[in-house]
Amino acid sequence: MDAQKIRAFALRMRRMIIEMSHQCNMSAHLGGGLSMVEINAILFGAIMRLDPKNPRWTDRDRYILSKGHGVLGYFSALHAVGFISAEKLKTFLQNESDLIAHPVMNMEFGIESSNGSLGHGLSMAVGVALAAKRHRQAYHIYVLLGDGECNEGAVWEAMMLAAQYQLDNLTAIVDMNGYQSDGKTERVINLKNMADRWRQFGWHVQEVDGHDIDNLYQAFCSCTLADQPHVVIARTVKGKGISFMENNNDWHHARLTKNWYEQAVMELDGKTSCST
Amino acid sequence: MLDINPSSVRQWSRLGSRAMFGQSILALAENLSNLMVLSADLGKSSGLDRFAAAYPEQFINTGIAEQNMIGVAAGLAKEGFVPFATSFAPFIAMRACEQIRMNMGYMQMNVKAVAIGSGLAMGFLGNSHYGTEDLAVIRSIPNLTVIAPADCAEILKVVYAAAAHEGPVYIRLTGSINTPIVYSADYDFSIGQAIQLRTGTDVSIIAHGSMVHEALLAAKLLEEKNVSVSVWNMHTVKPLDGNALEQCYSHSKLVVTVEEHSVIGGLGSAVAEHRSLYAAAPPLLRLGLPDQYGVTADYRYLLEYYGLVGSGIGSAVLSFLDGSKTNTVLS
Numbered sequence: 133m134d135a136q137k138i139r140a141f142a143l144r145m146r147r148m149i150i151e152m153s154h155q156c157n158m159s160a161h162l163g164g165g166l167s168m169v170e171i172n173a174i175l176f177g178a179i180m181r182l183d184p185k186n187p188r189w190t191d192r193d194r195y196i197l198s199k200g201h202g203v204l205g206y207f208s209a210l211h212a213v214g215f216i217s218a219e220k221l222k223t224f225l226q227n228e229s230d231l232i233a234h235p236v237m238n239m240e241f242g243i244e245s246s247n248g249s250l251g252h253g254l255s256m257a258v259g260v261a262l263a264a265k266r267h268r269q270a271y272h273i274y275v276l277l278g279d280g281e282c283n284e285g286a287v288w289e290a291m292m293l294a295a296q297y298q299l300d301n302l303t304a305i306v307d308m309n310g311y312q313s314d315g316k317t318e319r320v321i322n323l324k325n326m327a328d329r330w331r332q333f334g335w336h337v338q339e340v341d342g343h344d345i346d347n348l349y350q351a352f353c354s355c356t357l358a359d360q361p362h363v364v365i366a367r368t369v370k371g372k373g374i375s376f377m378e379n380n381n382d383w384h385h386a387r388l389t390k391n392w393y394e395q396a397v398m399e400l401d402g403k404t405s406c407s408t
Numbered sequence: 409m410l411d412i413n414p415s416s417v418r419q420w421s422r423l424g425s426r427a428m429f430g431q432s433i434l435a436l437a438e439n440l441s442n443l444m445v446l447s448a449d450l451g452k453s454s455g456l457d458r459f460a461a462a463y464p465e466q467f468i469n470t471g472i473a474e475q476n477m478i479g480v481a482a483g484l485a486k487e488g489f490v491p492f493a494t495s496f497a498p499f500i501a502m503r504a505c506e507q508i509r510m511n512m513g514y515m516q517m518n519v520k521a522v523a524i525g526s527g528l529a530m531g532f533l534g535n536s537h538y539g540t541e542d543l544a545v546i547r548s549i550p551n552l553t554v555i556a557p558a559d560c561a562e563i564l565k566v567v568y569a570a571a572a573h574e575g576p577v578y579i580r581l582t583g584s585i586n587t588p589i590v591y592s593a594d595y596d597f598s599i600g601q602a603i604q605l606r607t608g609t610d611v612s613i614i615a616h617g618s619m620v621h622e623a624l625l626a627a628k629l630l631e632e633k634n635v636s637v638s639v640w641n642m643h644t645v646k647p648l649d650g651n652a653l654e655q656c657y658s659h660s661k662l663v664v665t666v667e668e669h670s671v672i673g674g675l676g677s678a679v680a681e682h683r684s685l686y687a688a689a690p691p692l693l694r695l696g697l698p699d700q701y702g703v704t705a706d707y708r709y710l711l712e713y714y715g716l717v718g719s720g721i722g723s724a725v726l727s728f729l730d731g732s733k734t735n736t737v738l739s
Contacts, residue, residue: 237515244486245486245515246510246514246515247510249506249510251475252479252507252510252511254479255475255476255478255479255480255482255483255507256479256480256482256483256486256511257483258476258479258480258483259479259480259481259482259483259484259485259486259487259491260483260484260486260487261483262468262480262483262484263483263484263486263487263488263489264487266444266465266466266489267487267488285475286473286475286476286479286507289470289471289473289475289476290476290479290480292471292473293470293471293473293476293480296471297468
């Protein structure tokens with residue numbers, strides 16, 4: 133893994149996130165889109181086997197964005213690896229666009245499933261992982277969840293089944309940015325002991341700094357233990373990379389007006405790469 | 409496919425709809441290598457014991473977790489399997505409703521959701537287990553095909569047809585053990601094409617599931633009263649067979665729908681929606697379950713209690729024709 137390359141990848145994603153958010157002139161899920169940038173930069177830039185020229189490649193790794201509102205951190209990654217053109221990204225949140233506030237399944241764009249309603253992605257990922265086992269195929273399934281999303285009961289149903297069927301070809305990532313729509317997760321549903329909970333449900337658990345490229349890379353490379361599904365609990369900062377958005381939940385879903393946009397661009401221009 | 413003949417259907421009738429579903433799936437497995445069957449800890453109750461033993465790699469027990477079951481089925485479908493996800497009607501249609509909407513409706517995953525023991529078949533298990541609103545909920549979800557087979561032979565037909573159909577299907581099973589027989593010989597079954605079982609000139613009775621047999625009984629009773637009745641098996645509740653309905657409108661003085669489902673949102677509502685565009689259509693009498701959580705009793709008792717038997721249907725039709733009651737159920 134070329135850490136410099138991944139940091140550049142992440143910076144490119146953040147720039148695109150800011151461009152898309154400003155250009156659409158509408159509220160977008162900025163905070164949760166920015167917290168997941170390094171996770172997706174590593175997955176799309178260094179871990180997953182994908183071929184944008186052959187999006188239905190049978191042996192491709194599968195990625196499901198269960199926290200569907202994280203499209204800014206998803207479309208920007210799909211753009212960075214060549215699935216979605218810059219021109220197409222400009223249609224974000226335009227009337228009748230394919231690129232809206234939640235993923236709409238579109239294999240040409242590398243979007244494996246429609247999401248938006250929370251708590252669905254892990255179940256589908258379990259089904260895909262079971263299919264891979266039954267077909268004796270070697271691909272890996274990645275599914276990104278939010279910490280707030282883990283309030284949903286269906287997530288825990290899927291966790292139990294994944295462990296029961298020993299789905300070692302499945303890696304869940306929890307983007308643990310500590311906030312949900314109504315505020316701090318600990319004030320809504322306290323999931324401070326998130327790692328213990330997954331462990332007790334039978335998963336191989338790793339906790340990492342979700343913005344540390346090397347840390348994340350090592351974690352994904354360690355998802356090799358047999359007979360257990362894997363989860364990477366990624367401690368992240370909501371709004372990461374834009375100073376005035378960091379840990380400020382007003383930016384959960386907000387409009388990036390001209391002044392804010394210019395400040396964000398200035399901050400990103402001052403960097404040659406994102407993250408530590 | 410298993411042979412449909414007078415002897416086999418008598419045996420299937422004794423076993424009832426759940427066991428017949430299990431037999432049908434077992435037969436289907438021989439022809440469909442990418443079949444997958446899911447149960448939310450109701451494998452035994454759904455007649456799937458033999459399938460689970462014979463095809464352990466193709467049977468997934470998700471535990472008591474219907475929402476997850478539908479999502480997992482969608483993941484399997486996405487990768488080329490043909491999954492049949494099974495549970496009791498309210499647990500699959502309502503507990504997992506949003507999973508059905510997202511995965512089967514919105515994404516059109518090739519999942520076959522099977523509602524076991526819908527209607528009143530759960531008897532003494534009570535209203536928590538009855539499937540009285542499932543069609544109302546499921547019918548409103550775009551892209552779903554909704555089928556309610558009339559007897560055990562038709563369960564076999566529907567299981568095969570659903571497997572061959574590319575797209576999401578909701579299969580609604582009614583009836584208990586000793587399911588009445590409608591079909592004793594093989595016949596042509598096509599999704600979306602209603603089957604006329606009897607011709608008549610006064611009244612058209614349109615039914616699905618368990619009520620097809622009762623509609624035929626009602627037709628016989630009405631004939632004794634000089635009322636000529638045609639009977640249609642509207643096995644596919646969605647998409648509705650508009651051609652069949654047009655024939656009913658143009659060839660009868662009264663159209664009657666009968667179903668083991670609430671009068672709100674099921675076949676009766678679907679026909680009313682369709683009929684609303686036909687100014688010259690005859691009156692429509694919708695028979696079904698009242699809009700309430702009613703008494704608990706054994707299955708046969710409940711059908712009689714709600715008039716969902718041949719004699720009850722016949723009386724309701726006669727009352728309507730006499731003008732003494734506008735609608736026995738809705739009043």
